[in-house]
Amino acid sequence: MTDNCIFCKIIAGEIPSAKVYEDEKMLVFKDIEPKAKVHLLAVPKVHFKLLSEMDEKKAEILSHMFTKIPGIAKENGCKNGYRLVINQGDDAGQTVFHLHVHILGGESLPISIV
Numbered sequence: 553m554t555d556n557c558i559f560c561k562i563i564a565g566e567i568p569s570a571k572v573y574e575d576e577k578m579l580v581f582k583d584i585e586p587k588a589k590v591h592l593l594a595v596p597k598v599h600f601k602l603l604s605e606m607d608e609k610k611a612e613i614l615s616h617m618f619t620k621i622p623g624i625a626k627e628n629g630c631k632n633g634y635r636l637v638i639n640q641g642d643d644a645g646q647t648v649f650h651l652h653v654h655i656l657g658g659e660s661l662p663i664s665i666v
């Protein structure tokens with residue numbers, strides 16, 4: 553738990569969230585300002601900000617998350633595909649500095665820059 557991290561507070565249950573999935577390594581909840589019909593955030597329970605801070609243990613957690621995400625996306629309304637976004641740092645517009653994977657779908661998404 554890192555002080556003043558909103559996602560750590562959500563993980564600790566100090567701030568409410570609309571949880572859709574939880575296990576010992578990760579939490580998935582609805583984004584408070586959805587940018588698509590389905591907009592979920594998958595977060596590791598350990599706090600770190602950037603992929604560049606990853607070590608073997610954190611890599612295992614990320615691997616676990618990416619194993620779970622397809623099923624979670626499907627169960628939550630992403631029947632025809634979805635987009636994953638991981639903003640990294642200021643140029644990407646990261647606003648919450650606890651690593652998270654955006655899961656976007658539930659509709660045909662606007663064309664992205666990639």
Ligand code: AMP
Nearest residue numbers: 558569582583584585639645646647648
């Ligand atoms: P990013 O800009 O990639 O750091 O994404 C942060 C995301 O967290 C944004 O899409 C916000 O809408 C979302 N967010 C911020 N606070 C909350 C909250 N309390 N509950 C759910 N989502 C949140």
Ligand code: ZN
Nearest residue numbers: 557560599650
């Ligand atoms: Zn945190």
